[in-house]
Amino acid sequence: MLHSLLRSVGTASRTALLGSSAGTKTILARPLLKARWMSSTAGKPIECFAAVAWEPKADYWNNALSVEKVVVQPPKSGEVRVKVTHTALCHTDAFTLSGEDAEGKFPCILGHEAAGIVESVGEGVKDIEVGDHVIPCYQAECYPEDQASDHCPRCRGYRVGKTNLCGKIRPFTGSGVMASDQDSRFTAQKDGSKLWHYMGTSTFSQYTVLHAESVAKIRKDAPLEKVNLLGCGLATGWGAVWNTAKVEEDSTCAIFGLGAVGLSVIEGCAKAKAKRIIAIDINPDKWEDAKAFGATEFVNPRDFDKPIQQVIVEKTGGGVDYSFECVGNTDLMRSALECTHIGWGQSVIIGVAGAGKEISTRPFQLVTGRVWKGTAFGGFKSRSQVPELVDKYLAGEVKIDEYITHNRNLTDINEAFELLHSGKCLRCVIWMGNDAPEA
Numbered sequence: 443m444l445h446s447l448l449r450s451v452g453t454a455s456r457t458a459l460l461g462s463s464a465g466t467k468t469i470l471a472r473p474l475l476k477a478r479w480m481s482s483t484a485g486k487p488i489e490c491f492a493a494v495a496w497e498p499k500a501d502y503w504n505n506a507l508s509v510e511k512v513v514v515q516p517p518k519s520g521e522v523r524v525k526v527t528h529t530a531l532c533h534t535d536a537f538t539l540s541g542e543d544a545e546g547k548f549p550c551i552l553g554h555e556a557a558g559i560v561e562s563v564g565e566g567v568k569d570i571e572v573g574d575h576v577i578p579c580y581q582a583e584c585y586p587e588d589q590a591s592d593h594c595p596r597c598r599g600y601r602v603g604k605t606n607l608c609g610k611i612r613p614f615t616g617s618g619v620m621a622s623d624q625d626s627r628f629t630a631q632k633d634g635s636k637l638w639h640y641m642g643t644s645t646f647s648q649y650t651v652l653h654a655e656s657v658a659k660i661r662k663d664a665p666l667e668k669v670n671l672l673g674c675g676l677a678t679g680w681g682a683v684w685n686t687a688k689v690e691e692d693s694t695c696a697i698f699g700l701g702a703v704g705l706s707v708i709e710g711c712a713k714a715k716a717k718r719i720i721a722i723d724i725n726p727d728k729w730e731d732a733k734a735f736g737a738t739e740f741v742n743p744r745d746f747d748k749p750i751q752q753v754i755v756e757k758t759g760g761g762v763d764y765s766f767e768c769v770g771n772t773d774l775m776r777s778a779l780e781c782t783h784i785g786w787g788q789s790v791i792i793g794v795a796g797a798g799k800e801i802s803t804r805p806f807q808l809v810t811g812r813v814w815k816g817t818a819f820g821g822f823k824s825r826s827q828v829p830e831l832v833d834k835y836l837a838g839e840v841k842i843d844e845y846i847t848h849n850r851n852l853t854d855i856n857e858a859f860e861l862l863h864s865g866k867c868l869r870c871v872i873w874m875g876n877d878a879p880e881a
């Protein structure tokens with residue numbers, strides 16, 4: 443895999459990607475060079491390497507991305523150009539790459555779980571400076587002045603605090619463009635083709651352009667190769683427990699799906715001092731991980747010849763207080779709702795289902811007091827709360843390292859998708875300078 447990919451990148455490009463070509467020295471993150479290259483690249487297009495998704499591919503794990511040179515335009519008004527140092531792969535990237543995502547727009551540069559360093563800022567950007575360490579956030583958060591005017595109705599007036607789903611730039615991030623001119627900042631170097639942005643982040647590129655609303659500034663002592671995971675999966679799982687469900691001490695919880703998201707839900711439940719944490723997965727190999735993150739018991743639906751909701755209701759004497767669907771399977775969403783307790787049970791949907799899929803249950807389930815909820819980015823406000831999560835990690839209050847099962851170079855990103863697909867990988871961190879530690 444690695445070899446065929448390197449072949450497709452080509453020898454000259456490969457040398458450049460590894461940092462020994464003068465033309466691409468911007469790729470290097472050496473602190474001594476930083477001040478010089480930052481001032482020399484500001485205001486100019488940057489040529490660098492990115493993993494381009496030219497078209498959707500149902501078998502996304504099979505060499506779907508092309509690592510090649512792209513040109514990244516300077517940031518325009520209200521934008522920030524960031525040197526991406528590390529990015530992880532999330533199942534949402536795989537989902538879009540597979541063609542299941544109705545919003546997927548190709549060709550594009552995927553990626554949304556990353557960290558990096560600000561290279562330059564566009565006009566009018568107030569609180570972000572060159573050299574700042576940042577986490578790109580696919581769920582943007584507008585500024586207080588937007589909330590005081592008509593710029594963001596979702597964050598205005600009596601609605602303040604009701605949701606983290608700020609809408610100010612969502613129409614643009616959802617359609618692969620930047621807000622100021624509704625255009626892209628990326629082109630392919632080989633033929634000038636336009637490449638669309640993805641989720642307002644596009645972190646599978648050594649440089650990316652972000653709306654200032656999507657940039658969470660973090661402290662400089664945080665290891666970028668770890669905290670990049672706070673850009674999506676872990677924040678989502680913890681937030682589903684703490685912000686969306688608000689799990690209480692002594693409660694009973696069921697978690698369906700034990701990938702990184704499900705495991706972070708388990709960690710969140712353990713931190714909330716839940717008494718019983720039931721981990722559910724069709725892959726029995728997941729039990730050891732689940733236990734390490736705080737699960738108290740494991741259930742494999744394939745061990746039973748009755749519906750899993752019935753199994754859980756019987757096991758808990760009436761149902762769980764909280765359940766979380768972390769797979770993206772609409773049948774499982776129903777099971778997750780129906781295994782909660784009559785009167786107060788709450789089920790939170792986290793998994794992203796394929797385009798056109800619908801959920802169903804008997805209305806009686808809701809009439810009798812169960813609550814069906816969903817969460818995006820765990821309800822966290824990104825710019826203001828991601829830095830707090832970084833603090834929590836550095837204070838030893840939450841895990842990150844334990845979710846990182848693999849590290850790979852950008853040239854090996856297709857292998858990373860293969861690992862993700864195999865179920866053997868929780869999170870694989872891509873080192874964008876091709877300097878991943880030996881596996």
Ligand SMILES: NC(=O)c1ccc[n+]([C@@H]2O[C@H](COP(=O)([O-])OP(=O)(O)OC[C@H]3O[C@@H](n4cnc5c(N)ncnc54)[C@H](O)[C@@H]3O)[C@@H](O)[C@H]2O)c1
Nearest residue numbers: 533534699700701702703723724768769770793794818819
């Ligand atoms: N709502 C959000 O903001 C948000 C954020 C990040 C990820 N997601 C979504 O969360 C989901 C999980 O992400 P992940 O990265 O942890 O994925 P993952 O693929 O690593 O984990 C999924 C797990 O579900 C298990 N599974 C599959 N089918 C099952 C079944 N029928 N019953 C029980 N278990 C089953 C798999 O064995 C695997 O362990 C994805 O759908 C992803 O797109 C949502």
Ligand SMILES: [Zn+2]
Nearest residue numbers: 584594597608
């Ligand atoms: Zn807003």
Ligand SMILES: [Zn+2]
Nearest residue numbers: 532534674675
């Ligand atoms: Zn994600």
